[in-house]
Amino acid sequence: MNGEILALGTELLMGELTDTNSSYIASRLPHLGISVQHISLIRDDLEDLTASLELALSRSDIIFTTGGLGPTHDDITREAIGRVLNEDLKIDPVLIEDLKKWFRQRGMPMSDANNKQAMRIPSAEAIPNSQGTAPGWWVEKNGKVIVAMPGPPGELYNIWEHKVAPRLKASISGQVIMTRNIKTINIGESALAEKILPFTGTGNPYLGIYAKRDGVHLRIISSASTEAKARKMIAPIEKGIIQSVGAYVWGFDEDTPEKVAAESLLNNGYSLAVMESCTGGLLSSTITDVPGSSKFFKGGIVAYSNEAKIESGVPKELIEKYGAISEETAKLMAKAICIQMNADVGIGITGVAGPSEQEGKPLGTVCLGISVKGKQYSEELLLPPRREVVKTRATATALILLRRKLMQA
Amino acid sequence: MNGEILALGTELLMGELTDTNSSYIASRLPHLGISVQHISLIRDDLEDLTASLELALSRSDIIFTTGGLGPTHDDITREAIGRVLNEDLKIDPVLIEDLKKWFRQRGMPMSDANNKQAMRIPSAEAIPNSQGTAPGWWVEKNGKVIVAMPGPPGELYNIWEHKVAPRLKASISGQVIMTRNIKTINIGESALAEKILPFTGTGNPYLGIYAKRDGVHLRIISSASTEAKARKMIAPIEKGIIQSVGAYVWGFDEDTPEKVAAESLLNNGYSLAVMESCTGGLLSSTITDVPGSSKFFKGGIVAYSNEAKIESGVPKELIEKYGAISEETAKLMAKAICIQMNADVGIGITGVAGPSEQEGKPLGTVCLGISVKGKQYSEELLLPPRREVVKTRATATALILLRRKLMQA
Numbered sequence: 052m053n054g055e056i057l058a059l060g061t062e063l064l065m066g067e068l069t070d071t072n073s074s075y076i077a078s079r080l081p082h083l084g085i086s087v088q089h090i091s092l093i094r095d096d097l098e099d100l101t102a103s104l105e106l107a108l109s110r111s112d113i114i115f116t117t118g119g120l121g122p123t124h125d126d127i128t129r130e131a132i133g134r135v136l137n138e139d140l141k142i143d144p145v146l147i148e149d150l151k152k153w154f155r156q157r158g159m160p161m162s163d164a165n166n167k168q169a170m171r172i173p174s175a176e177a178i179p180n181s182q183g184t185a186p187g188w189w190v191e192k193n194g195k196v197i198v199a200m201p202g203p204p205g206e207l208y209n210i211w212e213h214k215v216a217p218r219l220k221a222s223i224s225g226q227v228i229m230t231r232n233i234k235t236i237n238i239g240e241s242a243l244a245e246k247i248l249p250f251t252g253t254g255n256p257y258l259g260i261y262a263k264r265d266g267v268h269l270r271i272i273s274s275a276s277t278e279a280k281a282r283k284m285i286a287p288i289e290k291g292i293i294q295s296v297g298a299y300v301w302g303f304d305e306d307t308p309e310k311v312a313a314e315s316l317l318n319n320g321y322s323l324a325v326m327e328s329c330t331g332g333l334l335s336s337t338i339t340d341v342p343g344s345s346k347f348f349k350g351g352i353v354a355y356s357n358e359a360k361i362e363s364g365v366p367k368e369l370i371e372k373y374g375a376i377s378e379e380t381a382k383l384m385a386k387a388i389c390i391q392m393n394a395d396v397g398i399g400i401t402g403v404a405g406p407s408e409q410e411g412k413p414l415g416t417v418c419l420g421i422s423v424k425g426k427q428y429s430e431e432l433l434l435p436p437r438r439e440v441v442k443t444r445a446t447a448t449a450l451i452l453l454r455r456k457l458m459q460a
Numbered sequence: 461m462n463g464e465i466l467a468l469g470t471e472l473l474m475g476e477l478t479d480t481n482s483s484y485i486a487s488r489l490p491h492l493g494i495s496v497q498h499i500s501l502i503r504d505d506l507e508d509l510t511a512s513l514e515l516a517l518s519r520s521d522i523i524f525t526t527g528g529l530g531p532t533h534d535d536i537t538r539e540a541i542g543r544v545l546n547e548d549l550k551i552d553p554v555l556i557e558d559l560k561k562w563f564r565q566r567g568m569p570m571s572d573a574n575n576k577q578a579m580r581i582p583s584a585e586a587i588p589n590s591q592g593t594a595p596g597w598w599v600e601k602n603g604k605v606i607v608a609m610p611g612p613p614g615e616l617y618n619i620w621e622h623k624v625a626p627r628l629k630a631s632i633s634g635q636v637i638m639t640r641n642i643k644t645i646n647i648g649e650s651a652l653a654e655k656i657l658p659f660t661g662t663g664n665p666y667l668g669i670y671a672k673r674d675g676v677h678l679r680i681i682s683s684a685s686t687e688a689k690a691r692k693m694i695a696p697i698e699k700g701i702i703q704s705v706g707a708y709v710w711g712f713d714e715d716t717p718e719k720v721a722a723e724s725l726l727n728n729g730y731s732l733a734v735m736e737s738c739t740g741g742l743l744s745s746t747i748t749d750v751p752g753s754s755k756f757f758k759g760g761i762v763a764y765s766n767e768a769k770i771e772s773g774v775p776k777e778l779i780e781k782y783g784a785i786s787e788e789t790a791k792l793m794a795k796a797i798c799i800q801m802n803a804d805v806g807i808g809i810t811g812v813a814g815p816s817e818q819e820g821k822p823l824g825t826v827c828l829g830i831s832v833k834g835k836q837y838s839e840e841l842l843l844p845p846r847r848e849v850v851k852t853r854a855t856a857t858a859l860i861l862l863r864r865k866l867m868q869a
Contacts, residue, residue: 061668061678064496065639066487069480073501078475087473088508092482092499095668122650123669124660157842162650182846203671205846259476270476292756331748335741335762342815342847344740351766353744353760361800392768406751438751 054085055111057103059118059128060202063092072117072207079211081228081272083219085113095119100131108135108195118202120185122164128171128199129188136192138172145178146170146186153184175199178214182206189218228274231279231289234306235299236266236451243267246296250288258288264440265308265447266301301451308450309337315457316347316396321423324392325351326363326384328375329402329417333442334449349392360384360401364391376401376412378429381420389422396457397422398449402432404441417445421456428456461635463494464520466512468527468537469611472501481526481616488498488620490637490804492628495520495683497761504528509540517544517604527611529594531573532596537608538579545601547581555579555586555595563592585606587623591615597628638690641754643715644708645675645860652676655705659697667697673849674717674856675710710860717859718746725756725805728831733801734760735772735793737784738811738826742851745857758801769793769810773800785810785821787838790829798831805866806831807858811841826854830865837865 056076062068073090080087084103093103100119107114119128133140154161162419169186172179178187178198183206188199198215200207235243239246240262244251249267251258256273271293273284293300302311316323327334335351354360357375361367364387364440373379384399402417403409414436421428430452434444461752465485471477474476482499489496497520502512509528514677516523525795525806528537555578563570580586587596587607592615597608609616616634644652649671656678660667665682682693702709711720725732736743744760747753763769766784770776773796782788793808811826812818823845830837839861843853 062670063483064486064499065490065681066485066496067679069478069483071478074472074475074478076474076475081474086474089505090473090501094497121671123653125668159648160651162654164650164653182844205844205849261476262813272474299851330745331753332741332744332746332760332762333748336739336745336851337741339740339742339762339764339813339851340848348740348764350764351762353740353741353748353762355748355754355757355759359759362801392771404748413815439749442745442748 052085052113053111054087054113054115055107056087056090057100057107057114057116058090058092058098058202059095059116059127060092060377061095064094072202072204075204075208076115076117076211078330081230081274083216084226084228085219090325095125097127097131097134100127101134104131104135104197108197112194113447116197116199117207120168120187120199120201122162122167122184125200125243126167129167129172132175132188132190132197133172136172136174136190138174140170140172142166142169143171143177149179149186150184178210180206180210181213182209187214187216192398226274226276227278227281228272228275229278229285230286231270231271231285232304233271233289233292233300234266234302235253235269235296236301236448238267238296238299243269243296243299245332247292249295250291253391256284256288265451266299301454308447308454309341311454312457313338313341313344313347313449316455318458319395321395321397321457322347322349322351322393323396324388324394325390325398325400326365327351327353327398327400328354328360328384329404330400330442330445330449331355331404334398334400334446335358337446337450339386349394352388352391355383363387374410374412376403376410376416376418378420378431380419381418382422382429383420385420385422386425389425396453398453400445400449402441402445405436405438415441417441417448419445419449419452421449421453423456428452461494461522462520463489463496463522463524464516465496465499466506466509466516466523466525467499467611468525469501470504470507470534473503481613484510484613484617485524485526485620488625490639490681491635492625493635494628495635495637504534504536504538506540506543509536510543513540513544513606517606517749519526521603522605522607525606525608526616529577529592529596529608529610531571531576535576536812537575538581541584541597541599541606541608542581545581545583545599547583549581550580551575551578552580552586558588558802559593559597562787587619589615589619590622591618596623620768635683635685636687637681638687638689638694640680640694642673642678642680642698642709642711642721643675643711644678644705645710645857647676647705647708649676652678652705652708656701658704659700665693665697672854673852674860675708681809705841710863716747717856717863718750718820720863721859722747722750722753722756724863728804728866730804731756731758731802732807733758733803734796734807734809735763735769735774735797736760736791736807736809737763737769738813739809739851739854739858740813743807743809743855746855746859758803761797762798763793772796783819783821785819785825785827787827787829787840790827791831791836791838792829794831795834804833805862809851809854809858811854814845814847824850826850826857828854828858828861830858830862834864837861 389397399420798806808829
């Protein structure tokens with residue numbers, strides 16, 4: 052089955068926003084047996100969208116659109132679909148009631164402009180959007196399907212996961228494409244590529260290698276008539292990879308450093324507190340991105356200066372002895388925050404995020420300290436010297452290191 | 461002049477890689493007087509690319525391609541351009557010598573596959589690529605231009621900046637497109653749309669409205685023969701908007717909440733410390749994203765529990781009296797962190813990020829407190845009930861509120 056994605060938004064064509072919705076959708080279609088042949092970015096222009104929809108209907112079985120469902124005159128997706136299918140838009144009495152309720156519950160006045168969002172053509176069925184005022188549309192006509200979804204990524208993800216993906220899964224049968232992600236750290240892309248050479252294939256199954264913020268990922272993709280058959284093709288390759296580079300593997304598929312760290316803490320019944328310097332709060336923020344993190348996370352301190360570190364229980368004379376950017380100080384920070392916040396496990400991060408070197412240590416130097424029930428571990432990293440890279444890579448590595456130590460303990 | 465971008469790569473259509481090249485190019489074209497009408501992502505497939513190039517030549521004056529210039533059988537950009545223009549590819553004696561030199565200088569063997577990269581059609585002029593083995597192509601025929609550039613972002617940026625942009629600048633004289641962004645907060649998209657109705661236009665100048673994490677943005681776009689004329693068309697609309705909704709405006713163009721907050725703090729010579737609960741460290745992390753933030757940022761505490769708030773100087777009896785999710789407590793947090801970290805300005809954030817309600821306050825309730833030199837201000841928000849939205853919106857709003865208070869003070 053051939054799929055096509057149309058991403059709406061003049062700001063995408065002005066280069067003011069990078070389109071991440073298309074890759075989100077595209078990455079989820081192979082599993083459903085839909086092969087994406089075309090992705091187009093379209094201006095908020097009725098003529099342009101109408102022409103693109105016509106072309107898409109002539110060559111693809113199913114078309115996904117994102118954006119253009121808002122209340123303003125720029126929002127032209129509903130109108131364009133109506134025009135292409137030669138159907139009139141009318142206000143749907145159920146949708147308008149839902150919309151009124153949405154505004155009422157929030158104590159906000161509903162403006163006339165919003166009426167537009169309750170409109171529908173006869174072939175369209177509304178897809179409820181619990182995160183915003185714009186319902187999606189599921190349109191079936193002449194053997195073709197158009198799925199119109201909102202543009203704000205949060206709304207798109209939610210509607211995709213809860214409404215669109217389940218419906219596609221139920222209605223489509225054909226080739227199933229399965230993927231398996233294997234996530235590594237502490238090994239470079241080319242070194243890893245050499246080690247996995249015996250398993251490399253460009254056909255079916257396919258093995259790809261991708262450098263990411265949280266290490267290097269390996270992705271095996273196979274395609275077969277059933278999920279079971281596709282899985283069976285992946286298994287021996289996965290086994291071979293684990294035998295050869297298992298020591299570097301920290302996770303699979305949708306695993307993130309914060310998810311695997313949270314899992315290990317919850318399994319052990321441990322609480323966590325952190326003291327971070329060069330990551331500036333990103334470590335805490337990443338941990339609290341995990342729903343339910345309040346079960347184990349006691350809190351953190353962003354100790355940007357030496358004074359703040361000393362104030363938070365790191366002995367002044369030891370900072371002076373070892374230097375602020377040292378594995379020793381990172382361990383002392385992890386230990387101090389455990390005591391101060393009465394936590395079982397602590398993380399300390401200190402390093403040089405920029406703009407210039409510090410204590411003679413080059414930009415990108417980061418020291419990680421982990422304290423587990425009074426025992427400390429540490430690691431020094433040299434990361435690419437860009438502020439945001441230092442922050443994200445140090446955060447990811449600290450969480451993966453914590454996971455390792457908890458699994459060994 | 462109409463431009464079109466074609467980004468090559470099967471991995472883009474598998475969703476394994478997000479296409480950032482197109483937005484890079486698109487963001488640089490308006491200033492050169494090129495208006496981008498279409499962006500398409502294309503598989504590494506000769507038929508597909510040929511069809512897309514034909515369509516592009518029929519509707520656009522200048523076409524930019526990225527990717528497909530490598531040495532493997534997947535790299536089909538050169539072949540497709542030759543096919544569409546009905547010209548044969550031949551090895552260029554100068555290019556092949558350059559390529560041999562490139563490999564020789566690096567002490568690497570050159571494989572026969574690389575010969576492909578020295579090929580050229582008569583209408584194509586090679587664009588040297590100092591960062592890799594794939595030269596670009598500048599093709600002019602029948603009044604149309606095709607610029608073929610490599611796919612790896614580093615190579616693309618380099619060739620763009622040093623070769624393509626200067627040549628475009630020199631050769632194109634025509635319409636210049638200018639944009640002006642006006643950023644608001646505390647007013648919804650549809651309410652704002654109603655207020656600016658008198659200034660709305662879909663032609664030239666164009667006024668667009670976009671809901672973002674840091675409020676609703678208005679964008680005025682104008683096109684004229686010179687930069688000065690284009691600016692002149694924007695000025696009266698901008699003036700009218702400011703007169704009508706100026707109270708909601710917090711920034712322009714590239715402004716971010718953290719940048720304007722940092723600017724105000726530096727202008728006043730004030731230091732900052734923060735105590736955050738539901739934002740879980742994102743406030744600190746956002747502040748430290750600003751290069752040079754160590755000049756004013758003393759640090760922060762992520763006080764996820766009531767105990768942590770009390771430990772950090774918020775009186776227990778007052779939390780009990782007012783509740784943890786209250787404007788009073790937010791102000792007390794801001795005040796306490798100023799004292800603890802010896803800062804001039806403090807921010808306190810407390811709220812319900814989820815997964816469920818707390819103290820009878822619904823998910824999405826956030827209270828912001830600001831303390832400036834001992835004087836406190838506060839605000840209560842009701843945000844869309846999703847963890848990441850609560851975190852980012854609360855962070856942005858707190859920084860904008862801080863900016864406001866510092867400008868009023």
